[in-house]
Amino acid sequence: HKSNGSNGSASNGHSHALPNFDEDGLIIPRKLINPCVDSHERKSVHKEMLWNQKVGKNVLNSKNELEKELAKRKDNQKKRELEAEKLSRRSSLERRLEEQQLKIRQHEGNGDSQPSPSASSSSPDKQPLESEFLKIYSKVKCATNTDNNNDNNNCVLKTSATPSTPPMTASKT
Incomplete structure (x- = not known):
């Protein structure tokens, strides 16, 4: 059962055959x-x-550096072309929604430059909500009033001058 490591199949060190033994039987x-x-x-x-x-x-x-820069510019050009193609493939609804969103942002930007007296008493987080509520409320009120009176010029949003009472009503002047 002893072998001196002279097993022919184990000479390359990658054999899965019988293990090799030394003089002590290990x-x-x-x-x-x-x-x-x-x-x-x-x-x-x-x-x-x-x-x-x-x-x-x-x-x-x-x-080299020039080739890297040219590849970078080519990638940027492809991105711009894809973006332009994406914009051109938009539906009319998407374009209309984007225009409306832009108008709303511009209107809110113009409204923020003129602070109202009631803005000092309310928190900044509630101010946009109240102003949005007032806009919608006045539109609804005007729509119901114009159906009854057929007078568009009388729909004006009435704001109170005192900060203790928030402007919540729209009435004819």
Whole structure:
């Protein structure tokens, strides 16, 4: 049962056959198989890297600064073209919603530049909600009043001058 490590199948160190024994009857350790090191792809890539290093070819940074900048500009141009195409393919509903959103933002921007006296008493978070409520309420009130009176010029939002009472009503003047 003793062998001096002269087993023919274990000479390459990669055998799955019977283990080799030394003089004392102990199993001789052998190197484990690493499938990554033994793979054909790894060997060919390693061989190519050694060849490129020997020749002096820089594989990783093969582009110079000008080529990198041109590629960057080309990518930016493609992004702009895709964005323009995306905008052109929008439906009429999407365009209409975007226009309405822009108008609302502009109107809110103009409304913020003229602070009302009641704004000092209310918190800044409640101010846009109250103003939105007042706008809608006045439109509804005017719509119901114009149906009865047929007079569009009488619909004016009445605001109170005292900060203790918030302006919540719309009436004819």
